[in-house]
Amino acid sequence: MSPEYDDIKEQAVSVSGPAKKKKREPRKISMTYLQNAALYHLQRYASSSENLRRVLVRKVLRSAHHHETDEQEGITWVDEIVERYLQSGLLDDNAYAETKVRALRARGNSNRMVMAKLSAKGVPTQVIQGALTSTGEQDGNAETEAAIQFARRRRFGPFAEPGKRDAKREKSLAAMARAGFRYDLAQRIIDAETPEDVLANMRYEEI
DSSP states (O other): OOHHHHHHHHHHHHHTSGGGTTSOOOOOOOHHHHHHHHHHHHHHSOOOHHHHHHHHHHHHHHHHHHHTOOHHHHHHHHHHHHHHHHHHTSOOHHHHHHHHHHHHHHTTOOHHHHHHHHHHTTOOHHHHHHHHHHTTOSSHHHHHHHHHHHHHHHTOGGGSOTTTHHHHHHHHHHHHHHTTOOHHHHHHHHTOSSHHHHHHHOOOOOO
């Protein structure tokens, strides 16, 4: 079993321990139960194939720990379900990644942050890079627009309240750096005179 499943197992066991006595007793796992759980999850949430796998494996491990059953059998069922849903189109990592890329960029996420967040959902690097390219969110224009949106949302630079801008400059630059934006790009946005200067006169560059 992979180290990742070992980590999931530790989390699952801790959830079903004494500190969680009030939680509902986990059900015994069957293929039918896992299929229903997978469909219910997909009705509520967009998901990558790996993220759905993790959700189902946690159920398997909690159940196996509680009922002392064979966890490997359940994990095999999970893999079969995920593969079947990929083949049928119920799961589509490329479409999921493209949708997430557009949403994350619209909220002001940098290229690096988009990569990190989708990687955390189990999306392969090549799929994320393909989604960035196919959606047009890979180039310098998209990165600049995301940086502007981030600064606007956080009220940095010319978007700050009057009188508070200078005092926030260094913290604003540091926040944009932590968010994955290049220092020179952050500096040009933070030091722009007015929001209009940022939006109309920003010099776009390739990443």
